[in-house]
Amino acid sequence: MDIYASALSPGMDIGTGCFLLVVAVLSIVGNLLVLVMAYKRSAKMKPPELLSVNLAVTDLGAAVTMYPLAMASAWSHHWLGGHATCVYYALAGFFFGVASIMNLVILAIVRFIVSHNMQSPKExxxxxxxxxxxxxxxxxxxxxxxxxxxxxxxxxxxPFGLSCSLAWGAMREEGFSFVISMFVFNLLLPSIIIVCCYFGISIKLYITYKKSGISCNRMPNVIRLHRRLLIIAILISVGFIGCWTPYGMVSLWSIFRGIDNMPPEVSLLPCMFAKSSTVYNPLIYYIFSRSFKAEVHQLRCSWPLQKVCHMTHSMEDNTIYVLENNGKSQPTFQEPTETRLANTS
Known part of the structure; x- marks a missing residue:
């Protein structure tokens, strides 16, 4: 039996390849935009922004190094390159996956630290x-x-033959300790740390808002800012963990129950869902970050074929206020990008 032959129907192979093509294009374009925006404003970059750039690099690296080979294999109805490319593909996937989850953990911790200094411009x-x-x-x-x-x-x-990863079924005995350690240190504990950090940030924002003693309509800009950044950070983390959790559950099932009674389609869907995790971060930035959307719009307006460009900025987008001890909101310093990627960290 050829372990690198597709266990799917030809039509599903083609569909899988097309899905990967869409994911690859969106991932590459979206994460390149994040890197381009970071480069354009590198002179004004804050230290935590490097973590957001690093996260984009992990997603871009996965899309560039993995998806083209997977697409070609799907359209060929057979994994290309045999054992050598299988190990390369699996190693790249594991490498960028662990880098992404740990980047999210560090982002959450740094975000938690920054939230406790939200009323001061000090780094x-x-x-x-x-x-x-x-x-x-x-x-x-x-x-x-x-x-x-x-x-x-x-x-x-x-099991479906068009992708490579950790050989879950083969590790039921000899690699069981590796599987448990991997899930504990690269999924369970990171998820707990991320949840605790963002829960702590939410409590901090709530306490700060209550201490302000003002209505919701007059909420200080710094609290609005951190609340929006908290939403962005939570969505990024939930998107990644949510994409990888079904794959993790199926993998654990194959460890404890085996893969012989698992249809190929059941193992395919969580794998494709996990690969789509590289798409979401730029979309989240674009939807929830006003400055990122404005910068993308400005870049598009700078193209030769674009003749008209209208940009609008409000005072709320460009100024951060801090809550003074007397309860009044006063401007202390200006920061051009109110929801810059740095502050998601």
Missing amino acids: TISWRTVKLLCVWIWIYALLWALLPILGWGRYGPE
Whole structure:
């Protein structure tokens, strides 16, 4: 039996390839826009913004290094390249997946720290700290990705034959400790930390709002800002964890119950859903971040074929106010991008 042959129908293979094509295009275009916007305003970049840029790099890296091979294999009805490309694909997927989840954990922690200093323009996170955190994220992800090659765990084809990942079925006995450790340290604990951090931020914002003693219509801009940034950060985290949880559940099922009685389509859908996680972050930025949407619009208006461009900015978009001890909102400093990607960290 050829383990790299597709277990799906030819029509489903073509559909899978088309789905991956759409995901790849949206991921590459969206995350490139995030990087372009970060580059354009690099001179004004705050230290935490590097984490948002790093997250875009992980999504872009997954889309570029993985999806073209998966698309070609789907349209060929057979995994291309055999064992060598299978290990490469699985390693890349595990590497970028772990890097993404750990990036989200660091984002949540930094966001929590920043929320406790929301009424002061003083920097709480230094460039050196953020750079070290980014380096740690990549090293941590690389170590986990190399473990199956070094003998703890194993890479192999997915049950439907058009993708490769951790060989869940083959690790029921020899790699069981790896699977449990991987789920605890790269899914369960990160999810708990993210939930606790954002719950703490919500409590902090609620307490700050109550202490202000003013109505909702007169809520200080700094609280509005942090509330919007909290929504963006939560959506990013929920999107990633939500996309990968079904795949994790199916993988655990294959560990405890085996994959022989699992239809190929059942293993396909969670895998495709997990791959779509690289699309959501730019969409969330575009929908909920006014400055990111404005910058994308401005970039589009700068194209040669675009003749007319109208941009509007309000005082609320460009100024941050802090709540003074006397309960009045007074302007303390200006920040050109009210919902910049940096502040999601």
